Amino acid sequence: MDLPNKMSCGLLSSTFLFHVTLHSLLFLSVQSGTTGNETDRLALLAFKYVITDPKGALTSWNNSLHFCQWQGVTCSRRHPQRVIALNLADQGLVGPMTPHITNLTFLNEIDLTNNQFYGQISPHMSRLSHLRYLNLSLNSYQGEIPANITAHCPKLTAMNLSYNNFVGGVPNKFHSLSRLAFLNLIHNNLTGKIPPTLGNLSSLIQLELTSNSLEGSIPYELGRLAALESLELGAINLSGMIPPSLYNLSSLVIFIVADNHLHGSLPPDLGLSLPNLQALLMDVNLFTGAIPLSLSNASRLSYLDFGTNSFSGLLPTNLGSLQDLYFLSFGHNQLGSRGKSNDMIFLTSLTNCTSLRVLQLAVNYLSGALPNSIANLSTQLTYLTLGSNQIFGSIPSGIENLSGLTAVGMEMNFLTGTIPVVLGKLNKLQVLTLYTNGLFGQIPSSLGNITHLLRLDLSENKLQGSIPSSLGNCGYLNKLTLRQNKLSGIIPTQILKLSSLSIYLDLSHNSFTGSLASEVGSLTQLGGLNISYNNLSGEIPSTLGNCLSLEYLYMDHNLFQGTIPLSLINLKGIQQLDLSHNNLSGKIPESMENFLFLEYLNLSFNDLVGEVPKEGIFRNTSGISVQGNNKLCGVGLVLFFTISSCFFATFYWIRHSRKNPSVTSSLDDRCLKLSYAELLRATNGFSLENLVGAGSYGAVYKGFVEHNEMVVAVKVLNLQRHGATKSFNAECEALRNIRHRNIIKILTSCSSIDYQGNDFKALVFEYMPNGSLEKWLHQSRDGQHPLMNLTLIQRLNVAIDVASALDYLHHHGQIPLVHCDLNPSNVLLDDDMGGHVGDFG
Known part of the structure; x- marks a missing residue:
């Protein structure tokens, strides 16, 4: 031996x-x-x-x-x-x-x-007959919840099994726990229906079942829980109507049924029958009817969310009595008079709500002018969304009093007048969207004083004059959209030097003149650039090749001349490139054959000469157009023109449609722009029920981005931890130009300030539903659940996936990269158990 x-x-x-x-x-x-x-x-x-x-x-x-x-x-x-x-x-x-x-x-x-x-x-566990408190939350337990606990632990008063992987149903025998006051089973994989026997737990104060895979209706027997203060049934696939018996639980403080399929209308005496409510979340359901006026009687309400339903009628004008109101959302409903009255008077009623932080009214049928009383809303208001309504008139200058605002959305209304100069006093503002209105006049130079601005969208208005160079002071700006206005003059170099621009810069459909300055090469992190439909001239600057993150580049319908710069070959991630309708000359660079991700190339109507390359994108006749270049030659070129012209006519119509600018939409789908407020919403306030893991530099939450209907993973950095900022920068730098099927895909990053004024940094990734490899390896060592184990084939496939990712990092990227922290917890598994390497911190 x-x-x-x-x-x-x-x-x-x-x-x-x-x-x-x-x-x-x-x-x-x-x-x-x-x-x-x-x-x-x-x-x-x-x-x-x-x-x-x-x-x-x-x-x-x-x-x-x-x-x-x-x-x-x-x-x-x-x-x-x-x-x-x-x-x-x-x-x-x-x-x-x-x-x-x-x-x-x-x-x-x-x-x-x-x-x-x-x-x-x-x-x-049934041997522990003295057990009163059991908390196993935030672990990885599996299997069913043992029913014999309920029979042999009669003294149990609190049980918290949340954030695990328990399966099976909620035990029917819980009703024998006569002393049970707190039951928390949120964020597991429980199935079946809510047992009606829970209604026999006469001592129950808190019942939390949110984020499971339950189904069916809410048992009317829960209305017997006379001591119940917290009922959380969100995101568990419930259907039917809320039993009337629940509206008689006058002790309820927290009532959450959000993100289900519940329907029906709310009782008019809701605020009278539930007077102690502090949080009422009924968003993302199918509720109809009017908002009950009696809500004002629940004087302790601080969190009220009726968003994403089908509520109709007028907004209640008596909510001003809710002086503790912190969060109010009626967004994405059918509220409003549809032009029959001034619905915006509702805002006046909220001036007494001195604690109000979030007000969401977007996507309704609200009409009327914004009242001057908007100036008297809470100075703590941070989030104001009024977009996609029928609001007309001008933006009141009194908005300058709302000094705490971090996000203002008034897009897609009928606003007129000029953009108030006083907006420049809102120095905490991070997002300002006023697109698709009738605003005119110049862009105020005072907007350059908003140095924390992340996103500015003034597109589809009637703005005139030049872009104020002061916007170059907005050193955090990552998306600037001024599309489809009447702007003129040269594009300021101060804008082109904004290295923070990482999402999109859209200046298309204006009347800009002059050349595109070489400073454009400073936009090294930019994902999309659109300067089409202007009067720009001169040569395309070779420095564009420095913009290594570009995926979308549109320079069509201008007066550019000279040759196509060879430096564009550095844009290895380019997906759509349009240089059509210019005065470009010379040959098509053969190096364009090497664009691995290019799916759309338009070089039509220039003065290009020579032979059309044959490989890469040039083999896809439906993805390229070179028509209108009479000096080009190549095999089958006439047939090529005939096929591609029809395709590109359709593409142009879609792309330049005023109501559906597909260029922006396409980019937004791939390059999400998510603010702190949007991430807060997507993760339900970074709640424990959305927490999926924690690492050395922060926590990871599961989030749902509503406007994209996309599930994401949000990694929030703990900036108190030494080295966290360095880790954030390192991971951004590493993932910025990496594109491989076995490397976790970063969707966007967020560097912002939270509602308390603290620095906030987060990375947003595609969500991996099967978690980390480490979790599966632990389960295989346990051996109690063979169905959850990785098979030999799955293990081999994951190993091949990881090896493929490392081979790419070491040998096939723009520069060689070493991961430095490769372990099972940093290998994530998708729906098909495919491996993806992540966490480059």
């Missing part, structure tokens, strides 16, 4: 001997009726033995200290040798929860929150 085999056998023998000895001692101690000293100590050692302790939380668990002095262990005063509490929350522990813990029969509290425990809950 060689040395490695001897060592393996020795280790196996010692492990086997430990288990035999441990089980024997536990058996003998129980049989001999000891005082519990050895029983509890050995049970704790068995618990420690099967888990990994990266933070050293269990270092004190040794023979130098009595076990009652071990970290996280509390012993009884009446029975000094018996453990009554085990609290190891937030310790980073990894492993299964050994059944030996059930030998701690005096336990009345278990708190293992926020670790990486996996496997099933032992059915022997």
